[in-house]
Amino acid sequence: MQELTNKRVAVDRKPMTFMERLYIPTIIKGLFITVGHIFKKPATISYPEQQRPFSPVFRGLHILNRDEQGREKCTACGLCALSCPAEAITMEAAERVKGEEHLYKEEKYAAKYEINMLRCIFCGLCEEACPKDAIYLSETVAQANYSRKSFIYNKEDLLIPNPNETH
Amino acid sequence: MLLLTIDWSFIIEKLILISVILGASLGVATYATWGERKVAAWMQDRKGPSRAGPFGLLQPIADGIKLFFKEEIIPTDANRFLFILGPSLAMLTACMASAVVPWGPSIELESGRVIALQVADINIGILYVFGVVSVGVYGIMLGGWASNNKYSLMGSVRAASQAISYELAMGISLIALLMMTGTLSLAEIVNQQHGFWENGWFTWNVAKQPLGFIIFLVCAFAELNRAPFDLPEAESELVAGYHTEYSSMKLGFYLFAEYVNLFISSAILITLFFGGYNFPFMDQVAGSVSPIVFSAICVLVLMTKTIMMILFFMFIRWTIPRFRYDQLMNLGWKSLIPLALVNMLITGAIIIWVLN
Numbered sequence: 001m002q003e004l005t006n007k008r009v010a011v012d013r014k015p016m017t018f019m020e021r022l023y024i025p026t027i028i029k030g031l032f033i034t035v036g037h038i039f040k041k042p043a044t045i046s047y048p049e050q051q052r053p054f055s056p057v058f059r060g061l062h063i064l065n066r067d068e069q070g071r072e073k074c075t076a077c078g079l080c081a082l083s084c085p086a087e088a089i090t091m092e093a094a095e096r097v098k099g100e101e102h103l104y105k106e107e108k109y110a111a112k113y114e115i116n117m118l119r120c121i122f123c124g125l126c127e128e129a130c131p132k133d134a135i136y137l138s139e140t141v142a143q144a145n146y147s148r149k150s151f152i153y154n155k156e157d158l159l160i161p162n163p164n165e166t167h
Numbered sequence: 168m169l170l171l172t173i174d175w176s177f178i179i180e181k182l183i184l185i186s187v188i189l190g191a192s193l194g195v196a197t198y199a200t201w202g203e204r205k206v207a208a209w210m211q212d213r214k215g216p217s218r219a220g221p222f223g224l225l226q227p228i229a230d231g232i233k234l235f236f237k238e239e240i241i242p243t244d245a246n247r248f249l250f251i252l253g254p255s256l257a258m259l260t261a262c263m264a265s266a267v268v269p270w271g272p273s274i275e276l277e278s279g280r281v282i283a284l285q286v287a288d289i290n291i292g293i294l295y296v297f298g299v300v301s302v303g304v305y306g307i308m309l310g311g312w313a314s315n316n317k318y319s320l321m322g323s324v325r326a327a328s329q330a331i332s333y334e335l336a337m338g339i340s341l342i343a344l345l346m347m348t349g350t351l352s353l354a355e356i357v358n359q360q361h362g363f364w365e366n367g368w369f370t371w372n373v374a375k376q377p378l379g380f381i382i383f384l385v386c387a388f389a390e391l392n393r394a395p396f397d398l399p400e401a402e403s404e405l406v407a408g409y410h411t412e413y414s415s416m417k418l419g420f421y422l423f424a425e426y427v428n429l430f431i432s433s434a435i436l437i438t439l440f441f442g443g444y445n446f447p448f449m450d451q452v453a454g455s456v457s458p459i460v461f462s463a464i465c466v467l468v469l470m471t472k473t474i475m476m477i478l479f480f481m482f483i484r485w486t487i488p489r490f491r492y493d494q495l496m497n498l499g500w501k502s503l504i505p506l507a508l509v510n511m512l513i514t515g516a517i518i519i520w521v522l523n
């Protein structure tokens with residue numbers, strides 16, 4: 001049979017030599033290795049104080065974007081829901097009425113927008129499908145919780161805070 | 168009149184000494200758990216306990232409190248009396264062995280009174296240690312048997328056979344040492360190792376009995392049930408070995424007794440082979456300071472040596488993997504016992520034909 005790699009090493013099953021059966025030289029050799037590690041820098045990151053930066057391609061929790069005037073960008077076109085391989089996104093569209101121009105950017109908006117974070121596989125296809133740059137995957141992860149229901153994030157959970165609203 | 172004839176100051180002096188030694192050995196054992204975790208972490212490029220207090224120094228206290236508040240579970244089919252007796256016995260024997268260790272030279276007060284820094288200078292000191300340590304195996308045996316659990320039983324059977332096998336080699340290696348010292352009293356053995364260099368050779372027994380020391384050290388590892396001989400509690404094979412069924416402070420007693428044993432064994436190893444409280448140039452130091460200060464320095468020296476020994480035990484634990492059971496028995500019966508016998512014969516021959 002042809003070998004796939006040249007990494008095969010035959011196991012050495014020779015009986016131990018006298019020096020090996022003394023154990024002590026090898027134990028001392030091992031001690032040098034382990035004691036040497038005492039003086040090395042620990043690899044630990046003390047989590048809450050120190051945080052490891054995410055990679056630039058990290059895909060975390062979704063956010064729904066607003067434009068510069070703080071209006072919701074989403075038009076409830078449904079392309080994200082369509083592209084979602086896990087079928088985690090549902091939405092209901094509504095028409096913008098007069099006097100709501102400061103809330104929604106275009107004539108149609110999402111009255112209800114839900115993502116089931118237990119179904120979501122964080123593939124980022126919704127982000128790619130969105131024609132209005134309304135949904136993005138951020139650099140946070142979903143919080144642990146006690147009930148399944150709490151993992152269905154609605155529009156209020158997903159929208160970024162309005163930059164024009166003062167708190 | 169009877170009360171007046173009792174030497175009350177003697178009793179008070181010994182009581183204070185006992186409580187100090189007991190407190191010290193429990194304290195060192197407490198922080199040995201912390202040290203072990205730190206050493207393990209450093210060797211594996213981690214940080215170890217660092218949250219409870221500065222450098223995680225309060226961690227052992229937090230562990231103790233946690234163990235106290237845990238639910239106490241006694242299995243329904245367990246033998247209740249023996250189940251409780253097991254950890255108590257382990258702890259009792261661990262604390263008892265410290266009675267004969269000489270912690271420092273005697274202090275002579277101005278009133279002429281001599282205070283010995285040793286609870287009891289009995290003339291069979293080392294034999295007493297062996298006896299007490301052997302009883303310690305019963306703690307593990309009873310615990311494992313009373314749990315009514317096959318893993319516990321396996322663990323305790325292993326512990327018993329391991330202890331018996333290695334006690335033989337340990338005893339024989341010690342006979343060679345005793346032939347040289349000619350006494351069983353630990354105080355006397357330490358006095359013979361006075362200073363560091365005399366008559367062109369080291370005074371410490373490790374230089375006179377190197378082979379005996381190595382055999383004794385290996386056997387001490389086995390007696391302490393520590394890696395690489397931690398077969399009685401081999402996690403990967405026996406769940407947790409003899410203390411599988413234990414919870415709460417009874418488990419704490421078992422784990423704690425192990426560390427007290429570690430401390431006492433290190434102290435006895437130092438006493439027998441590394442000169443106890445003796446240190447180089449001690450006569451010059453003794454001449455220049457008061458006897459109390461000198462005794463304090465000696466105690467400090469012994470403690471430093473003991474802690475170094477404990478650290479060595481820890482380094483070994485985190486370096487070498489566990490022996491297989493047949494390898495353990497082979498090493499004990501086929502290597503260490505013949506070696507110890509040969510060592511005994513060589514020592515005897517040297518004493519008869521060279522030193523005479």
